[in-house]
Amino acid sequence: MSTSFKPLGLAVALALAGCSQAAPSADTADLAPPADTATEAPTTVADAAPAAEAAAVPAPQLQAAMRDLWHGHIVHARDYVIAVHAGNDADAKAAADAVVDNARQISGAVAGFYGQAGGDQMLTLLGGHWGAVKAxxxxxxxxxxxxxxKAIDDLNANAAAIAKFLAGANPNLPEDTVHGLMLAHGAHHAQQINLILADDTAGEAQEWAAMQAHMDMIADALAAAIAKQFPDKAS
Known part of the structure; x- marks a missing residue:
């Protein structure tokens, strides 16, 4: 990750709240069902969404950094599911290692802005998220x-912890809003897992497209929120 993006670490971390949209299956009933957000911005983030929808992007470098790193998160997590389903242990290990490396990049960026303690806390939270998705x-x-x-319960608990951390770091993002976004993100991981393991290629392709598109929407909204919080640093 370019060192020029390190001051944008919190924004990158906040994009974890991004989630795709599809109705959760019965297997994800314990997770909060995502709202119908696959084709519209998260309007519950009152301050961020209008800026994200505006024609002029307030912090294009920040937006690009968030999109890039958080696409990495969902790409590597998806690769892990595919490898597990194929019974390919080597590919599964490589994908898992890539998810962890991605988390370290994000956490390192947070540390570059909020100090080592903030980075360490982010890494712990990201580790809990990935641990639950992997499990x-x-x-x-x-x-x-x-x-x-148990894994779903862990995802729910981790969603609350991440929401508390991120909302505490950015006053423009209410904790309840971030919590809901994180629950939906977990639900979409679960939905994607079910579709891949069921060999539902068409269904997973639709879910994957929505997941990527909605990740961009959330990343854009959060970039606007961070630009508002740190106008002198976000560019």
């Missing part, structure tokens, strides 16, 4: 319902 993938692949239920 859910493994449990579903093994048809372990109890393991899957």
């Amino acid at each position: 859910l993938t493994d449990a579903r692949a093994a048809k372990d319902d109890a393991g899957a239920t």
